[in-house]
Amino acid sequence: MNRRLVILTEIIAPYRIPVFNVLARRAGLNLHVIFLAETDEALRQWRVYKNEICFSYQVLPSWRWRAGKSCLLINRGLWPALRKVSPEVIICGGYNYPASWEALLWARHHRAEFVLWSESNGQDARAGRAWVESLKAYFLRRCDGFVVPGKSAFEYLRSLGSAEASISTAPNAVDNSLFAAEAQETRACAAEFRDKMKLPSRFISLLAVWCRKKVFLISSMLMPNWRAACDRRWAWCSRAMVSPERDWRNSRKGSARGRSVFQDSRKGKIWLACMGSRKLWFYRRTATHGVWW
Numbered sequence: 232m233n234r235r236l237v238i239l240t241e242i243i244a245p246y247r248i249p250v251f252n253v254l255a256r257r258a259g260l261n262l263h264v265i266f267l268a269e270t271d272e273a274l275r276q277w278r279v280y281k282n283e284i285c286f287s288y289q290v291l292p293s294w295r296w297r298a299g300k301s302c303l304l305i306n307r308g309l310w311p312a313l314r315k316v317s318p319e320v321i322i323c324g325g326y327n328y329p330a331s332w333e334a335l336l337w338a339r340h341h342r343a344e345f346v347l348w349s350e351s352n353g354q355d356a357r358a359g360r361a362w363v364e365s366l367k368a369y370f371l372r373r374c375d376g377f378v379v380p381g382k383s384a385f386e387y388l389r390s391l392g393s394a395e396a397s398i399s400t401a402p403n404a405v406d407n408s409l410f411a412a413e414a415q416e417t418r419a420c421a422a423e424f425r426d427k428m429k430l431p432s433r434f435i436s437l438l439a440v441w442c443r444k445k446v447f448l449i450s451s452m453l454m455p456n457w458r459a460a461c462d463r464r465w466a467w468c469s470r471a472m473v474s475p476e477r478d479w480r481n482s483r484k485g486s487a488r489g490r491s492v493f494q495d496s497r498k499g500k501i502w503l504a505c506m507g508s509r510k511l512w513f514y515r516r517t518a519t520h521g522v523w524w
Contacts, residue, residue, distance in 0.1 A: 234259060236260055236261065239331070242267070242270050
């Protein structure tokens with residue numbers, strides 16, 4: 232008998248689609264994914280590859296409101312969606328949406344197991360408001376279990392009082408077969424691809440989240456040592472798959488989406504732009520060096 236599982240998460244992230252596809256094929260599991268929104272264009276400039284989705288899913292009607300760095304996402308139709316599937320287990324991505332609290336309440340009323348999927352860690356920026364921390368502690372105490380991607384998130388939940396035995400680690404993953412196949416094809420015609428994309432013969436590809444904290448860390452760690460070793464034939468190519476501080480990026484550099492611009496490494500300039508997931512392997516396999524952050 233298949234166990235009914237619902238995963239509740241915010242948006243359709245391209246890198247999650249292969250993971251959910253694999254889960255859907257797993258024997259003994261009946262998966263249904265509920266997305267709170269299709270995407271968030273203010274923070275994510277990626278394509279949603281719906282044609283690759285091979286699992287049962289739905290996107291709830293939503294309304295999003297922003298004020299500064301704060302964001303409120305309101306949904307309707309969650310309870311009817313849960314009633315239709317009648318899940319035995321709910322895995323909820325985060326606790327900062329009203330829908331997360333709705334799902335917790337539904338699980339308690341219908342005696343379903345409720346698991347928090349958390350990627351938060353102790354280094355995340357927080358305002359430290361007492362009422363927020365109190366609500367967080369209340370939410371965590373009512374979870375039956377937890378899923379985290381790694382040690383930092385694991386230790387953070389432990390520091391908040393969650394039992395170690397209740398925390399499971401599910402590392403972030405990618406579709407290795409897809410990347411391997413496309414990378415092999417790219418390597419076979421690397422020179423042609425570099426010419427088509429106007430890439431220099433040698434460059435360093437940086438795949439990272441574009442945010443102020445990481446850019447400063449990357450610059451301080453890499454630039455003094457690597458730039459000194461480069462001559463004028465080298466160029467830096469920084470590719471960011473997501474850009475959570477889009478406004479800050481655009482105010483400094485202008486909108487770089489879709490451009491191919493390279494600066495001389497000795498001038499200390501780095502071009503950053505959003506790059507769709509389907510082009511990542513090209514830059515990985517044609518770059519002389521890679522930095523993954």
